[in-house]
Amino acid sequence: MSTNVSSSYDRKIYNDTLWKRHGAPSSLDDYLFKAQIMDYEATRAQFEAVSSFWNTEWPATGLIYWRLNNALPSLHWNLFDYSLHPAGTYYGAKVGARKEHLAYDYLKKGVYLINHTIDQNGSRKAVTTEPNTNKHIIDLSKPLKSINEVTFLRLTLQDGKQATLSRNVYWLAKTIDTLDWDSSGWFYTPVTEYADFTSLNKLQTANISVSCGTSKGGFNLVTSEGADVPPVMWSDNYVTLWPHEKLEVHLEGMGDAAVEISGKNIGKTVFPLQ
Known part of the structure; x- marks a missing residue:
């Protein structure tokens, strides 16, 4: 972990979020599983956000992710850990950085078609893709407005031969996290209301x-x-x-x-x- 002078010396900020979003862990294994799922979700979102706004009016031009791995055992800040074990963050980044991909926008409830290839051929549903672009293709705000429990959203991108190019699954709560931007600091933005995923414990x-x-x-x-x-x-x-x-x-x-x-x-x- 970090030194005792660091804002990240312990896991309080992270644990508060995990407890409120997913419920109190029932064991160490349950804690680790919930942590990896939360890390997967967060890291995927970072990489998808860049690709989804690649060619907008105010484009995202890149991403600096802190960091690749740790020089000492740690529970955060890595895509693979000290023992070279790839876990939630690694596979979240792997999915979010796919060259041909469908990504969900949590805030606007839309789906983006992402194409980082140079191949201009191929149809996507009723949409034609272009190289090195993203395109908003589906608005899910109305169908998702009525959900009352955690809902799974599966997005599948196929080529003309029905081969799967990208398969992406999201777990969506009735409401998303509410961030307190006015209290945002250099390393952390407080959350005033958390998305509720506790019903997953009853699967x-x-x-x-x-x-x-x-x-x-x-x-x-x-x-x-x-x-x-x-x-x-x-x-x-x-x-x-x-x-x-x-x-x-x-x-x-x-x-x-x-x-x-x-x-x-x-x-x-x-x-x-x-």
């Missing part, structure tokens, strides 16, 4: 099936003693599956190992990689 337990080589769920590669094998680079992680949905996730360069699958409403299970 019914779900069952998933796994075929190794084509794996699904939230993953963590470990040794037989339970230690991490760093770095573990999956093509995607911290994923949300719809009922009966299948998702293919890839891992390269591993020998004899096992996949540990865990999640908010699924039990922890270990499957050997063949």
Whole structure:
């Protein structure tokens, strides 16, 4: 963590937000899971915000993210930690920085089509994309106005052959965080009202099936003693599956190992990689 003269010496600001948005953790594992989900959400939003306003009248011209990793064990300020373990922030940035992507605007409740490629071909729904641009394509303010509980929003971008270019899932509360901009400081803007995600703690337990080589769920590669094998680079992680949905996730360069699958409403299970 930071030194005792730093504003980030402890986790109070972060923990206050986690407790109020997701409810009090029931265990250390529950705390870590909620923290990674919150980190994933926050980091993805930063990278998507830049791409969504890439070519507006007042464009976002870049992003400085503090920081890549830590030179000492830490629970914040990294895209992968001291032990080279990529967690919520890494995969949030990975999704938010996709070259072809659909992103949701929490404030305006719109969907942006993002294209960082140089390929000018391809149709997107009833929208034609151009290279190195973003475009507002859907307004969800009316359908989302009536939600009373946490709602999952899935955005899928496909090419002309129905191959998925980007799949993005958001969990949306009835209201978003309310920031107290008048009390904003150099490192922190207070929140006067928090988005309420506590109903996620009541999700019914779900069952998933796994075929190794084509794996699904939230993953963590470990040794037989339970230690991490760093770095573990999956093509995607911290994923949300719809009922009966299948998702293919890839891992390269591993020998004899096992996949540990865990999640908010699924039990922890270990499957050997063949």
